[in-house]
Amino acid sequence: MNPLLQAKDVNIFYGDKQAVQNVDLDVHTGTVNALIGPSGCGKTTFLRAINRMHDLTPGARVTGQILLDGEDIYAPGVDPVAMRRRVGMVFQKPNPFPTMSVFDNVVAGLKLAGMRNRDQLMAVAERSLRGAALWEEVKERLNTPATGLSGGQQQRLCIARALAVDPEILLMDEPTSALDPSSTAKIEELMTELKKVTTIIIVTHNMHQAARVSDTTSFFLVGDLVEHGPTDRLFQSPRDERTEAYVTGRFG
Amino acid sequence: MSDPARRLPTRASMSSGSDRVFQYLILALASVIVLVFVVSLYLLGVDSWPALRQFGVDFFTTRTWNPVSGTFGAAAMITGTLVTSFVALIISVPLAIASALFVAEYAPRWLANPVGYLIELLAAIPSVVYGLWALFVIAPVLSRWEQGYFASPEKIAIYTACKNIWDQDRTTLQCFFVPSAFDGRGLALAIIILTVMILPYTASVARDVIRLVPADQREAMYALGATKWEVISRAILPYARAGIMGGVILALGRALGETLAVAMVIGDSQDIIKSIFGGASTMASVIANQFGDAQETLHRSSVVTLGFILFFVSVAVNLLARVIIQRLTPKGVK
Amino acid sequence: MSTATSARPQVRTGLSAARRAQNMMMGGLILLATLLVVAPLILIFVYLIREGIDAVNLDFFTKIPAPEGETGGGLLNAILGSLYMLAMSSVFGVLVGIAGGIFLAEYPRHPLMPSIRLVSDVLAGIPAIVMGLVAYGLIVLNFGFSGFAGAVALGFLMIPIVVRTTEEVLKLVPQAVREAGLSLGLPQWLVTLRIVLPAAAGGIITGVMLALARVAGEAAPLLFTAFGNPNVNLDPSKPMSALPLEIYRGATSAYDENQRMAKAGALLLIVLIFVTSLLARRFSRKV
Numbered sequence: 001m002n003p004l005l006q007a008k009d010v011n012i013f014y015g016d017k018q019a020v021q022n023v024d025l026d027v028h029t030g031t032v033n034a035l036i037g038p039s040g041c042g043k044t045t046f047l048r049a050i051n052r053m054h055d056l057t058p059g060a061r062v063t064g065q066i067l068l069d070g071e072d073i074y075a076p077g078v079d080p081v082a083m084r085r086r087v088g089m090v091f092q093k094p095n096p097f098p099t100m101s102v103f104d105n106v107v108a109g110l111k112l113a114g115m116r117n118r119d120q121l122m123a124v125a126e127r128s129l130r131g132a133a134l135w136e137e138v139k140e141r142l143n144t145p146a147t148g149l150s151g152g153q154q155q156r157l158c159i160a161r162a163l164a165v166d167p168e169i170l171l172m173d174e175p176t177s178a179l180d181p182s183s184t185a186k187i188e189e190l191m192t193e194l195k196k197v198t199t200i201i202i203v204t205h206n207m208h209q210a211a212r213v214s215d216t217t218s219f220f221l222v223g224d225l226v227e228h229g230p231t232d233r234l235f236q237s238p239r240d241e242r243t244e245a246y247v248t249g250r251f252g
Numbered sequence: 253m254s255d256p257a258r259r260l261p262t263r264a265s266m267s268s269g270s271d272r273v274f275q276y277l278i279l280a281l282a283s284v285i286v287l288v289f290v291v292s293l294y295l296l297g298v299d300s301w302p303a304l305r306q307f308g309v310d311f312f313t314t315r316t317w318n319p320v321s322g323t324f325g326a327a328a329m330i331t332g333t334l335v336t337s338f339v340a341l342i343i344s345v346p347l348a349i350a351s352a353l354f355v356a357e358y359a360p361r362w363l364a365n366p367v368g369y370l371i372e373l374l375a376a377i378p379s380v381v382y383g384l385w386a387l388f389v390i391a392p393v394l395s396r397w398e399q400g401y402f403a404s405p406e407k408i409a410i411y412t413a414c415k416n417i418w419d420q421d422r423t424t425l426q427c428f429f430v431p432s433a434f435d436g437r438g439l440a441l442a443i444i445i446l447t448v449m450i451l452p453y454t455a456s457v458a459r460d461v462i463r464l465v466p467a468d469q470r471e472a473m474y475a476l477g478a479t480k481w482e483v484i485s486r487a488i489l490p491y492a493r494a495g496i497m498g499g500v501i502l503a504l505g506r507a508l509g510e511t512l513a514v515a516m517v518i519g520d521s522q523d524i525i526k527s528i529f530g531g532a533s534t535m536a537s538v539i540a541n542q543f544g545d546a547q548e549t550l551h552r553s554s555v556v557t558l559g560f561i562l563f564f565v566s567v568a569v570n571l572l573a574r575v576i577i578q579r580l581t582p583k584g585v586k
Numbered sequence: 587m588s589t590a591t592s593a594r595p596q597v598r599t600g601l602s603a604a605r606r607a608q609n610m611m612m613g614g615l616i617l618l619a620t621l622l623v624v625a626p627l628i629l630i631f632v633y634l635i636r637e638g639i640d641a642v643n644l645d646f647f648t649k650i651p652a653p654e655g656e657t658g659g660g661l662l663n664a665i666l667g668s669l670y671m672l673a674m675s676s677v678f679g680v681l682v683g684i685a686g687g688i689f690l691a692e693y694p695r696h697p698l699m700p701s702i703r704l705v706s707d708v709l710a711g712i713p714a715i716v717m718g719l720v721a722y723g724l725i726v727l728n729f730g731f732s733g734f735a736g737a738v739a740l741g742f743l744m745i746p747i748v749v750r751t752t753e754e755v756l757k758l759v760p761q762a763v764r765e766a767g768l769s770l771g772l773p774q775w776l777v778t779l780r781i782v783l784p785a786a787a788g789g790i791i792t793g794v795m796l797a798l799a800r801v802a803g804e805a806a807p808l809l810f811t812a813f814g815n816p817n818v819n820l821d822p823s824k825p826m827s828a829l830p831l832e833i834y835r836g837a838t839s840a841y842d843e844n845q846r847m848a849k850a851g852a853l854l855l856i857v858l859i860f861v862t863s864l865l866a867r868r869f870s871r872k873v
Contacts, residue, residue: 268773270773270775270776271773271774271775273775274774274775274778274779275693275775277685278685278688278689278692278693279689279693279696279698281681281682281685281686281689282682282685282686282688282689282690282698282702283698283702284682284685284686284745285682285686285702285705285706285709285745285746285749286701286702286705288709288720288742288745289705289708289709291720291724292712292716292717292720292742295719295720295723295724296716296719296720296723298723299719299723346619347619347622347623348623350615350616350619350620350623351616351619351620351623351624353616354616354617354619354620355620358613358616358617367620367624369867370624370627371623371624372863373627373860373863374623374624374626374627376799376800376803376856376859376860376863377627377630377803377856377859378802378803378804378805378830378833378855378856378859379803379804379805379806380803380805380830380833380834380837380852381630381634381803381833381852381855381856382630383834383837384833384837384848384849384852385626385629385630385633385634387837387838388633388637388837388845388849389629389633448626451623452623455623479605479606479608479609480609480613481608481609481612481613482605482609484612485612502711505711508713509711509712509713509714509715509716510713511713511714511715511806512805512806512834516834516837516838536713536715536806539715539716539719540715540806540809543719543722543809543810544809544810556719556723559715559716559719562712562713562715562716563712563716566708566711566712566713566716567708567711567712569711570707570708570711571708
């Protein structure tokens, strides 16, 4: 089976400074893939290349190819706006739209795409909120401000918001770094469920989290993809000594 | 703030004594600010009293302003102030927000800084210079257009019909847009120049708050597949709305009190407003145009009362801005 | 939500033409609006240079206005009057303004702090002409029109501007700097005067310059305080002229020569204001 996402010789620059070099990576449908490494290693930079977020940063440049379903998302003629709809994103800190209700947050992406039918929107909202394990907690308060939710609920709302547009890939950038342990546990549990409907790439600072939730893990160091492989294998018998040093906690 | 634990024990007594003296000195100087406010309130109140006692509520509701007969009602200037300010605000706000978006979201850095600076300079141009420019440059343009009403017979007919209506102290929607004066001065010119003058206040506040919208708000909307405009209209502007409203109200405050530019171009008429091209007056313009000539106590007191009203209105606008900013500020993003 | 790739949109499709068009159109409108906003500044500047530059010559700086109907003359009375009144108003406005800023920034727990900040903010929004009325009632009624009365009105206007910038820049001085001073055994007032204020000096000077630039252009509060004077006068108890006053009189005068002087005066005034605010920015960037 062809990989859902293929990165080929990806290099990322901020101005003259190179942040990521020569990354090749395959991601398969229905898996959770963790990107780990110390701060500043390029893992978040690489993640943000997958939905062309770098287009928004003046001076940032991406070379190489990133193929989604075999199509290069950086090919000329690809509209980044249309392409981003296929890739969901969850951020480090919960970032619901503070002036919108819970419901409006979830369906924000659908409204962009022109869906106006209230029943249809409601159906998707329910499905997405259930998908993010939030439905039971918010079904009575869909029309209250999203900012009334707790931090962990807000982050699951952001997951529901990303799920609502039915993305092929869900990018998660340290999604639990701002949350308390019990909210973190809920979201980790959720990821196992989510891979039934989508494919996850998660950047995490926390090796134990990577070990718990992911099928494959990629270890980044100063812009290089040092090692990539099944999570169990990478943690138990790393092939590169730098990986070994990192996963055994000798630095980072 | 004389926390002795923070100082060396040997210096404690000496320094807390000198600290107290310094604190009283600073407090005394800072209290001058409050003093200025209280003295202003007192002087304006005392000088307004003769007019307020004489006319009472009628001062606000009647529109006869006649120094000869000694009858003063400020309804015309109050209306003039509200009309010029709100119309100018309505025109300027979208332009100001657009220019703020250009500087904060669209322009590359090498262009954003100079354009932002130009907009700030716009706020630095003195009122009297705006007035001069409006009088010498825009008024002739308006005047030429107004005089066009005498060029064609149909238009003269319209004008004559409107003149009849105006003479009965009435106006119609059509006549409201027929020129009643031909030198370019009047309500329309005052609105135009006021619009230009208050633009930079909203624009620079809006730019600052738009820049403060967190990056992840923008990115969340982009990640859902939004175009740039959709990100602006659905994520950035809603998030920044409190600050932008603050800027709008700041501009409103400026517009209500704006004096010389308006006084120079509005045509200083205390008549009922019959045409947008006719003369009018605002509270501030009447103060500028009449205070110097006001000899009788009642006339002078009535002019000061206009200042007193402006004083209260600007205090109220300031407090309103605080409430609105507090109400609209996004809270609780965890 | 079935399995991954089924009925999902492909990369090249998706975005509707309407959304694309709306995005382009709004971008265009925003650019257009920005041009509209900036245009008056350029138009005013170009107009004043074209119409006023001829009159800016040696006479302009050394002579007083010619009698009505005659040509020639200058604005020496106004230039000196403006400088004189600005200097006087700064003594008062800067002292009170900086003290107010220090109070708000350095004594945040003082019970009077919130009310002084509120009053200062409110004062900033009161129209300049109203401050002119206040100075009239305070001084002119008792002592007659004078440069001093004008300076008081301008000083009132400066205070809240200086307070705000001083408070802002003092708050930017790191707490560690204050603690370092206190730990040396310096009393707090010496820490404020010798360490905190010098550290914030650049920003405070910027604030003062911006306040000066702002009030230098005010004519409204001078109309019935300084009143204006066709001759050079350096006695603060007598009526005094100022650039904005001469511009106002000239612009509303029927004589060509007066109008010409007004345009030249306006050119000088905005060049001075622009240069001052440019310098102020440079200053704050360096510090």
